[in-house]
Amino acid sequence: MLHQLPPVVVVVFHMDGCPACEAFLPKFRAIAPQYGPLSENGPMAVTGRGVPSGIYDANKFDPLAERFDIRATPTTLVLRRPYGQLREEGDLDERTIHRMFQSAAYQLQLAAASGWR
Numbered sequence: 001m002l003h004q005l006p007p008v009v010v011v012v013f014h015m016d017g018c019p020a021c022e023a024f025l026p027k028f029r030a031i032a033p034q035y036g037p038l039s040e041n042g043p044m045a046v047t048g049r050g051v052p053s054g055i056y057d058a059n060k061f062d063p064l065a066e067r068f069d070i071r072a073t074p075t076t077l078v079l080r081r082p083y084g085q086l087r088e089e090g091d092l093d094e095r096t097i098h099r100m101f102q103s104a105a106y107q108l109q110l111a112a113a114s115g116w117r
Contacts, residue, residue, distance in 0.1 A: 005044055007081040007111040008104045010035075010053040013065050015073045020091040024074045025055065027094055035101040051104040078104045 012028055014021035032038040036050025041060060044052040058065040058073055068077060068085075078086040078100050086103055088096060 008108040013058040021074045024091040
């Protein structure tokens, strides 16, 4: 699922019934589209513009959650290929969400400048 994406994406893992997730997700859903396409519980949209992001239920996408060692929800990851990630857990404020997307956008610019296609 993630191997066909640009070298930088933002991913959130959540669980139904999690109070911190219920507080966090509306903020993330409001901010994410400002930076690129947002997908939920399915393949990420790749438009060639901005930073793709996705919201995934940790129970429904258990192998993916295990791959990234998700131990708490919500967990927000900025994933960078070929390696590396920025990780935050819990109900983040709007400033932190913006900071994560700004970091992802900067990393995406660096990848483009180095010739990633």
